[in-house]
Amino acid sequence: MGSSTKSLIKDVVIIVVAIAVIWLGLQAVFGTSNPFYVVSSGSMIPALEVYDVIVVEGNTPFEDIEKGDIIVFYSPKLYEQGKERVIVHRVSLDMSTDAQKIVRTKGDANPSSIAGTDYPITEKEYLGQVEYVVPQVGYITQILQPPINYIIIAVIIGVMVVKHFAGKEKKKIEFQYTKDSSEVNEPDNNSEENKDESTDNTLHKEIADDSDKSFENNSDSEYTKSSESIDDDKKEI
Incomplete structure (x- = not known):
């Protein structure tokens, strides 16, 4: 086996390990197995547009969910049938009883709540609360499968943050250079x-x-x- 082949294998292993570490780290930080979802319908317009990426955190207990929160959950009707259709809607009503917390949701663009889809939502259907929204990034991730698409989204978010701070530092350096040149x-x-x-x-x-x-x-x-x-x-x- 040549040295170039060994080097290539080493690089691949490093990349795979790095991806695994990033993915596990994201799951730990956001407290959910899938921290990122791509909006695929217009039921939450204008709060959420199609292809927006939502960052979901599962650290907020279901007991703390209140009216007005945007949450991610499984459709209760399909969940009973063993199907996992993920929905993101806003909590519109607390239907809790003495025995159990139950909420009703509704899409901002929908005229009313839909039985079996928006309610009854219990803790077993609850996935997490929407923490951040990254506009339109989902365009480039629709053709990829989890967890690769989520990792790409995480990289994009990281690059955006780095460029933001790098731009500020560049402006600072240019300002100092102009000042020094003037002197x-x-x-x-x-x-x-x-x-x-x-x-x-x-x-x-x-x-x-x-x-x-x-x-x-x-x-x-x-x-x-x-x-x-x-x-x-x-x-x-």
Whole structure:
């Protein structure tokens, strides 16, 4: 077996172990076997749009669920038949009795609750409460099966967070760079101005010297001619 093959196998093993650790970690953090679900219907519009990804946490006890909470649960009618159809709706009514807590739910876009689907919801159908919503990420995960799609969603969320903080840090660095550049360039501008002033003084001095020389060595007509030259020089300057 070549070294390249060994390296490839090693990389694959590392990736598989990393995925397993991430997945188990997500389950532990959110307290549920499936922390992520993709919205597949419009029954909760506008709160939840189709292909939104909801992050569900199962750490909230069913006893603590109140009216207005958005929860994820199995359809009670199908669950009795051994089928697991997952639904996300909002709690609309507490139907609890002295013996058992029972709630009724309703989709925000639905006109009313549906018997066998929205109620009666008990603890055995309850999966968790919606904690976060990630808009439209579900578009790219519909073709994949769990847990790969959930891991991809987790990676996307992580990248979004990293880019968010990286963008802030980049802006901070650019601002500091601009500030430092301004501090460095300021003396150069002053030096340039001083250089221009020095050049002007030298030109005026040379003109003055030429004027004195003409006055000493030439006649009145020559002095007048020299003066006209000085005026021309000043115009050029």
